[in-house]
Amino acid sequence: MEDILRPIYQERASNDNTLGILIMERNEEVSPETDNFDSILLVIVEDLAENWLVKHYEHEQKSAALHIIDRKLLEEWIDTSSYRRAIEWIIDGRVIYDRNLYVKNLKESLNAFPEDKRKLRLTIEFSKLTRSYSEAKNLHGTGDNLDAYSRLLRSLHYLGRIAIIERGGYYPEVMVWSQVKRIDPEVYKLYEELIRSTEETEKRVALMLIAIEFSINSRLDSCAEHLMELLSTREEPWGGFGEIKTLPEVEPYTYNLVSLIEYLVGKDKISVVLEKTKGNQIYHRKYQVKK
Numbered sequence: 001m002e003d004i005l006r007p008i009y010q011e012r013a014s015n016d017n018t019l020g021i022l023i024m025e026r027n028e029e030v031s032p033e034t035d036n037f038d039s040i041l042l043v044i045v046e047d048l049a050e051n052w053l054v055k056h057y058e059h060e061q062k063s064a065a066l067h068i069i070d071r072k073l074l075e076e077w078i079d080t081s082s083y084r085r086a087i088e089w090i091i092d093g094r095v096i097y098d099r100n101l102y103v104k105n106l107k108e109s110l111n112a113f114p115e116d117k118r119k120l121r122l123t124i125e126f127s128k129l130t131r132s133y134s135e136a137k138n139l140h141g142t143g144d145n146l147d148a149y150s151r152l153l154r155s156l157h158y159l160g161r162i163a164i165i166e167r168g169g170y171y172p173e174v175m176v177w178s179q180v181k182r183i184d185p186e187v188y189k190l191y192e193e194l195i196r197s198t199e200e201t202e203k204r205v206a207l208m209l210i211a212i213e214f215s216i217n218s219r220l221d222s223c224a225e226h227l228m229e230l231l232s233t234r235e236e237p238w239g240g241f242g243e244i245k246t247l248p249e250v251e252p253y254t255y256n257l258v259s260l261i262e263y264l265v266g267k268d269k270i271s272v273v274l275e276k277t278k279g280n281q282i283y284h285r286k287y288q289v290k291k
Contacts, residue, residue: 002023002025002039002096004057004059004062004064005023005039005041005057005064005066008041008057008066009021009023009041009043009096009097012043012045012068012097013097015045017045017046017047017048018043018044018045018046018097018099019044019045019046019071019098019099019100019102019103020043020044020095020097020098020099020102020103020106021041021042021043021044021095021096021097021098022041022042022089022090022093022094022095022096022103023039023040023041023042023093023094023096024039024040024042024088024089024092024093024094025038025039025040025094026038026039033085033088033089033092034065035065035085037056037063037064037065038062038063038064039062039063039064039065040064040065040067040089040093041064041065041066041067042067042069042086042089042090042093043066043067043068043069044069044071044074044102044103045068045069045070045071046070046071047070047071048068048069048070048071048073051069051070051073052067052068052069052070052073053066053067053068053069054066054067054068055068067086067089069086074086078090078110078117078171079117079120079121079252080120080121080124080252081121081124081125081161081171081172084171084172087110087171090103090106090107090110091107091110091111091171095107110171113165113169113170113171118165118169119225119226119229120226120252121165121171122162122165122166122222122223122225122226123223123224123225123226123227123253123260124252124253125158125161125162125165125172125223126158126162126216126219126223126224126260127253127256127257127259127260128158128253128256129155129158129159129162129216129223130216130256130259130260130263131256131259131260132151132152132154132155132158133151133152133155133209133212133213133216134259134262134263135151136148136149136151136152136155136205136209136212137209139151140202140205140206140209145201145202145205146201148205148209149194149201149204149205152194152205152208152209152212153194153195155212156187156190156191156194156208156212157176159187159190159212159215159216160172160176160177160179160180160184160187160188160191161176162219162223163180163183163184163187164176164179164180164183164184166184166219166222167183167184170183177191187215190208190211190212190215193207193208193211194208217267220264220267220269224260224264224269226249227250227260227261227264228264228269228289230247230249230250231244231270231287231288231289232289236288237271237273237286237287237288238286238287238288239286240284240285240286240287241257241258241261241285241287244257244261244287245257261287265287268290269289269290270287270288270289270290271287271288271289271290272285272286272287273285273286273287273288274286
């Protein structure tokens with residue numbers, strides 16, 4: 001298939017704003033890594049007008065997808081896990097064009113996984129975990145155990161991704177559980193217990209809520225470090241949730257920020273400082289890291 005695609009990527013390589021081109025080819029009949037296309041062609045471009053262009057091709061029953069991605073958008077995907085499959089294409093893809101070693105350096109940075117980016121990714125996944133776990137707990141309390149089971153399965157997925165980042169120092173990709181099985185057998189065992197247990201759903205959910213809460217609490221300090229360090233930069237209380245939400249540093253997990261802050265309040269890591277308003281007996285909530 002590469003021979004068929006060569007005129008396409010050679011044209012892209014001739015453009016001055018093209019930084020690199022990678023190809024990833026299908027190895028299995030079912031290939032989620034390539035979206036079940038026979039080939040993925042990834043073209044990284046500086047200052048692309050539309051940020052992300054996708055084109056599909058077919059030749060003699062062979063299919064290919066061309067992804068042309070702006071460099072800034074790609075690096076945002078890497079930092080925030082917005083599109084994990086692209087990370088896999090970079091890690092496992094074969095380089096067929098590299099301007100000024102951009103792709104080589106990008107691959108090396110992914111393998112190194114710098115500490116500042118690791119902190120951010122841990123907090124992103126942890127914010128998702130606390131929200132999903134809280135939803136599961138509330139659903140269990142109302143007797144909606146099938147929905148609670150669904151949320152717990154999602155919670156375990158986030159926990160698995162955290163385990164990969166913590167234990168392996170790797171970027172968690174699409175095939176999470178094959179990574180977790182090698183890196184953190186304890187978390188993998190929780191996953192197996194939930195999906196393979198013969199207990200009634202209600203009991204399975206109840207037991208798993210306890211197990212996941214223990215795992216969350218044991219990771220609280222390390223996984224919330226990105227937010228806690230940010231809030232610790234100020235001695236006085238922050239001017240409410242609205243002010244914290246506008247901080248550019250929390251933008252990658254802003255949609256789960258409420259659940260994360262409330263969880264940290266519940267665990268006595270963040271204090272709520274009440275400030276009087278003009279309303280009778282109504283107070284404005286401000287937040288401060290507990291000393």
